[in-house]
Amino acid sequence: MADRVVVVGGGMAAVRLAEELVGADVRLTILADEQHAPYNRILLSAVLEGTHAADALTLRSPAWFEAHGIDLRLGARVLEIDREAREVVLVDGERIGYDRLVLATGSIPTLPPIRGLVRRDGTLHPKVHPFRSLEDCRRLESSLAEVQAQRDSEPGSEPPRAVVVGGGLLGLQVARALSVRGVLTEVVEGAEHLLASQVGPAAGAVLARDLRRLGTDVYTGARAIRMTDDGVRLDNGAVLPTDLIVLTAGGRPSTALARRAELMVGRGIVVDSTLTSVSDDRIHAIGDCAEHRRRTTGFVPPAWEQAEVLARLLRGEPASYVGLRNVARLRATGLDVAVLGDPQAAEGEVVEVTNPIAGSHRRLVVHGGRIVAAALVGDLSRVGLITQLYDRGTILGPDEPGQLLLPEAADAPTTLPDEAEVCACAGVTAGEIRACESMSQCVDRTRATTGCGGCADVVRRLLDAGRAGSRPPVPVG
Template sequence: MKKQRLVLAGNGMAGIRCIEEILKLNRQRFEIVIFGSEPHPNYNRILLSSVLQGEASLDDITLNSKDWYDKHGIILYTGETVIQIDTDQQRVITDRKRTLSYDKLIVATGSSPHILPIPGADKEGVYGFRTIEDCQALMSMAEHYQKAAVIGAGLLGLEAAVGLQHLGMDVSVIHHSAGIMQKQLDQMASRLLQTELERKGLTFLLEKDTVSISGTSRADGICFKDGSSLKADLIVMAAGVRPNIQLAVSAGIAVNRGIIVNDYMQTSEPNVYAVGECAEHNGTVYGLAAPLYEQGKALAKHICGVPCERYQGAAPSAALKIAGIDVWSAGKVHEDECTTSIKIYDEQTGIYKNALFEDDKLAGVILFGDTRDKQRFLDSLLKQRDISIVKKQIIEPEKASTLFESMPSSETICQCNSVTKGAIENAMHTKGLTTVEEIKHCTKASGSCGGCKPLVEDLLRYMTSSEYTEPGGTPSFCGCTDFTEDDIIAELQRKPFSSLEEAMSQLGWKTKNGCPKCGPAIQYYLEMLQPGFVQLELPAEDSCILIPQMYGGCTNAEQLRNIANIIEAYNIPDISITHGQRLKLSGIRPEDLPNIKKELKMPVCSNEHRRTLQSVNACTCGQNRSIQQLAAQIERHLEMLSMPAYISISLSCETDCTDAAIQDFGAIQTQAGWDIYIGGVRGTHARSGALFCVTDNADSTADMIKGLIQYYRETAHYLESVHQWIDRLGIVHIREVLFEEDLRTHLLESLQTDFSLIQNPPIQAGAHKKG
């Protein structure tokens, strides 16, 4: 099939991350052409201030070398800008008069420094701080001039000011507000930060409005609205950025502050997407790496035709990248009549913490002087944790050893690149990593905004200390491989292996046929990724079990009479009633099994190794058959489908039945409709599940339960129980997926496809036939 042409306008971080995600999903789908205005491959713009401060070199911040583009067959035009989009003809025109057609176009033009519209702003010696060229110019200027002024005391302005001060310049910071970083910090944190920066040698001129820049052809100072002035040889404008939307405006694409996109990053024009700082989603333009990378993931999946959840936006967070000063905030930072707060200030250590709550749920955090717990607070913010939990976190911070010992492997260390603690552990164990720089190159942790670098350093220090205890076994999925479970799934997605043996061989399994842990897991993932994948031959059993299928727990005299005759004819020794309201025939001789199945004239559940739905329990209270009918309907659509783990489903009435509330999936019929519960736990530590939603009728209830189960099948790890799955993904996220009609419809279609292929499995060359 001929490849479609994908054109990317912009060679920055957001656009290239999007391309990386597309390559992961389908390397062969697109011919990729990229236009970048700058004469460089992709680099980390966020770390330019670290270069200015002497913490990194220009080589250190390169993300993708020219070899990376060549390796993936990507055509890169550096120093060339797309200046026109013809949406009717689906083509772009560049400033070098190159015309190129596209099937899909991604606009990732980023943003530009806001240059104040004042007299003298165009004079020599006035710079923005956005590109490698800007950084090089500032370093060169510092060799010849002494006095610098930075207009703007936000993140970028302060980082630039410290960088210029590091280069030996006398630096003044001008800001129109009474406090620095006023959008990210409260008054207390702002004052503490200003004091620390003044100790480093910076001078602050607050509540100053710049009206002009003095000098002839070259700037020599700044004039303020109050009549005062300041001498300066070098002036840096850091008064915010503006999304680059001119390309979209000229093409008739809808814009506001940025290019307006939907939840899949589509613009108002067909086949045109936008991502990064030029895009506006639900009225917000993001400038941080983590949300922009999440946008890229959503775009990549949509453009590749892969089912995905919608991009839902992100909580704003900010970290100041100045050596020796730890400042971080996320979410809401200013108190109002709707908030309460917990504040701690240790004057001796200079540590300040402020947690804001709305309705006793965490709404925002400010950390100054000690930001090691920021990942835990961000996790609490995203999960809307209760004040009682956060209060303990803020009052009793854990030391690194305790923190990492209790931290699950699935917890994210680097938000920008979605790198977990387990991924870093695995990389260190399998590849012998010993430095933060090696971890960054291997896993990308701390490779974007750099805000997680202290946490990575702490984890490295902990893992190389005597306090570290290696997890049982190895950090990989099992002893047969060095891959983690997520690594295995990613590898199986990349290549459609035709058999379990081929997958293990190609992935370098240490044991030829795997083990009881990894073999069934790989088999399950192959089934899920390749619907209809033929099962492995099952080992012979000494005796067999059959459970005649009675949909909804209902049977009749004819079925019972036939079962009784078979029990007597084949001398079946053990008959019992299961907790799922079914008859269980145990101790069947293997040689009798085929004839018994034939004579039963009923579907059966047997003791195969595959985890499938055994039954849907139905309440038998009263004369209303609707519950049994709904149970039968769900069961008929799910039987024999592989599940990550054994699951339980129960339907109840509201009169005196509570069984549905403690199952993996349950529904209780009410006078108004049905209440659906998920994530219940049975056994000695039984607990009720969470109310997931309310439906109007039996059909919508069946669709919601089936959609939930298919999403569980597609996203759960092997042997991961439903309540563990919910804890990992979050019930809010699962609701967002299932409440979206298009996504729910897609899940139901996928479920039907999987069910059809189970009923009529294709014959696959090289695969074992089912026994």
């Protein structure tokens, strides 16, 4: 009899696992606690910005799951795991048995220590909006519409104001989306520069300059400490008037369920190279909630890689997770960022070029002739090639790292080779995209564009060139 595989969580890692298990001899159940069909959280800021409809974020429809014999349960919240009985218990008391349990519970937001954020009755102040889910996005949009309507009724009033707490990838995405909507937006970041977890001060300064040029004010090295009637007070004494406060700082792996089941938990659920809990060989963890070699990720590419590895294992095929692929892209209007590995902590020789006037910063960390990390801000013309070299561990010549950091000449474009990676999230090459006849077929076959969305323009150009029967030059970005 086929194994019963139960997945707790309906996010991007869970959907990828389901896709990889289509046709496998398993009985798959997915327990998603949200009422929506699984969707792409990375593109929530695009919904806020107005460039994507909420429906466009759906990864797979309920009909798709049904057609493939997968039991997708929306609004199904798991209360506990009964390891002895090999059952999960839902909040309504229903018990679901499993042979293999996969925890794909993602991450949850943490509230920053800002006085007045939470009211005495335990609810958030009405101006405060976390930004992690589709419901969060809709609530923020609704509040923004109310504020805008009020402003419209007051001739001569200034546009709505918003303070975004957190200068990480999500914070910058939300800040740009609000600015595009005409909101006077300010970003508050406690670290000394933006994207402090991914890039260094030089790159952070370029990003801050770009944000200010695009109309978003930035306060770094400052923390929001209190909500007042006048706005948000910072620890440097400044008060920022605001109508909306968006929380994007602070998030941690969702491990409460695993802790109650007495699984080993560090920052995340501790797993080995087979993505199996070190406490129970019938339980696995993938995505943001998993901790492998003392590291959690929080990005789409490693979560999808984990899902693919675990699917092979559940099929009975040999596989192991090494955890080397860590690529992050920032999707925000007017901001271009790509981070490979850990460019701040990686050991090796650093090759770096910064042009704050042009708004670009490029950093490679090279060890043993191989690229072990990279950060690119403002100019992603070489990101496809650099990612390919990084993934393959290609040994470079002594002059190549420096050449890679030079922008491509505008008058000397090159044809993108079939083996060049276009979609960093899904690991899709130009050749795989050229083999598709339409965007919908490309999405279905390869999952390109369904991660951060940063490859969408290149994918469209490749498909257009294919339909035209030509192979024109396409930028590698």
